[in-house]
Amino acid sequence: MFILPLVALTAYGQSNGNGNARGVGKGLDKQVERQVARGVEKNVEKQVGRNAEKQVDRNVSQQVASKVSKKADTSVSKTVNANASSRATEKANNSAKNNMEKTLPDAAIANSNRDKTKTNKGQEKKAEKAVPHQEDSTAAAEFVDFAVDDDGSRYLRNQRVLLVSPEKLQELQRNGVTFRKTTQLSSMKKILVELDAENAEVASGISRKYRKAVALNYVYSYQDGGPATASPQGWLPNEALPLNVPPDQQRKLRIGMVDSTVNTQHSSLRRASITSESFVAEGLATPQTHGTAVASVLSGDDAMFIGLLPDASLYSAGVFYSSPEGSDTASLTSIVLALDWLVAQQVDVINMSLAGPGSMLLEDFVNAASARGIAVVAAAGNGGPGAKPAYPAAYPSVVAVTAVDENNRVYYRASHGDYIDFAAPGVNIASAASNGGYRNVSGTSYAAPFVSAVVAGGLSKLQPKALLKELRKHAQDLGEPKRDLVYGYGKVRPINEDRLVYSE
Template structure:
């Protein structure tokens, strides 16, 4: 994001106020000014859900979690009921993945008319009123299946209007069944909050969600269901409750946008098209904080969609990624307008697979995190996916406390961070770690 840029871009929408026991907003903003200019340009711009299984072995669960992209073959046919193809998931440039020869174009009527004159197959034309944009989804012939060739063929003057229908990955790396001694830390707050997740389905029959308020909507092709794995773990952190699990948010309404499909036994993917639809829905519902525990390539359509959601008063929190400290930046976390979160363990050591970079804003607990599992049990998960909800939850509470004043909420979040590593903001922990509070905010 980077924090001061969002403060700059949104402060005029709100009045000012700040917690008496926090660092004054003016002081925080002054400390952050050296990077304030970095965000302004970006802002302008019938598979059923798995049955609940009483007993599942660790080995079986390990088959269900994400693994690096190189574990997938070059072409993966995503089928409905093991028969008809719903999607063809392929490897593209730089080792990322996308729907085979499928592109998205932000087009007006004139551009749509011009597009129809070329060797393309238009799949859908859709207007996203909440985001203020229209998208054409289309397939192309193999000989023009590159951005450079399409820009030339379509005579586009603005390359940011076009990009592949890329696929984004869940960012949880391991699962361990566990039955820990009861440990019930505080939720971040008791306020009635709203929070959104763009993720896989949530197993709402899990006993952790007996009293939870969860509204779900799916954004997948007809007949293709979302596995209730990753999303259940994220929802478990945010709103799950048992005698051994305290939610990060005590009284939240969770909006669950289902975008992930099963790529294999080891990984889950979400198309850019589904992510855009999810962002539009959550924006329509006026959800103020959206958690995106997923990563993938830089994409012009994703960047524009996120900027549009932020202009409509949402804040986006994203997992930094589990590719390791030397990995290239992953998105959406690396966008200037997004709050990027790395993962630490309970000894404040950085998770060894956590991405590093100057785009990291905060860190949070993401190693051996106790939560609900998709199979109906409880266990521990690791990855930057597990860290991001802690920051999302804290921000949701601070927005309530500061009467939806984004500037003050973001400044308060920064003042809550415990500085780790190098003094000040750094490429591993950002401004520092966000811990569960000893008492509710």
């Protein structure tokens, strides 16, 4: 405690007479009060800082990651200093005898705890991570907050994904990691963990293993071409590649698709057997245009239009949502959950008319499907001849499909690469328009379902690996001899329903 030499001052007043002593005493009393106030204020600020710092350190020490701790210390230190200074001055002016050391630390710690509070779903953001043009903190807002990685691939800024065993999940929970959501998977004995970016740093700090396992929540897009044109001038699917699979055989087939949601009330799809599930977060708009077109190529059937396998069972996993900028987007999280659901439905083939960046997490899921005997077919991409490989098509376990027109010329926007497996009709294809009627579409998106249908039709005769080997051997070679970067093994040919005979 700050103490002035009051005895010496009193003696000085007595030695100068009673009148002078009273005058000096009054002056000294004011001086003493001022110095006491200043001394107490400084002492309180120091004491408050020390007490609050100790208390905050005890709170922060419970956190696992040093990065999160440093951020919390900085936020708390600023709050404590500001509150301590203003409160100490007020208390010193009112009464130098009040015991402010007890009250101010409690207030400062309460403020620091409010600063450190985070919701379990990760919907509150730190100020330094907030996007100026987005004030909304809802889950829907976070699905339109994009960032770009070093390779130019887009991802959801504040979202991370991690695949762990139940035991590892418990380890993370014991160490104070909070999650947005956890999902027990059907296709593997693991749990999909969704975290915000900050808690992903905590998880990475617990084990070096998690540093590589934590994935950015990348976004993916359709692989359709330019503006669609009105039918009926388009190439009808059953004419572009007749499969000739008997109806009773078709009814045994189960085809999965990861796409936008489907308008099952379209005239070409009303009699189709379609089971639908959406994996889009609540509050987001779900488009139907692309998924309806792809579904019609596979299962469409009415007086004007017949798809490739109209009597097969179709399982539609909706993953795309509309963003304010006008584009339709699918997150990595929604795609892997869709794949997991389709594996649980025991589909024969999964069609993925979408593409985006590579991800170890996505590769794990397509490999898991392939290991179950499910053929995964994907669009090769519309990036053009010089584009980077498109995923999931570029994974070895996935069948990559490019698009050709009626004259077997490759679609001008199709990606090229050593990962291309087959070519199939994909230019000016007649398809169902989600708002009614029909339209002509182009792109590797619409070539992929042709190969999916061919593979599904042949699986009753051969296992996936053997079937693909046969399809490669008998594909119509369109480019350089054998496999090339443009057409892969060539244009796919279907298996005849009676024996391994290929249509010309």
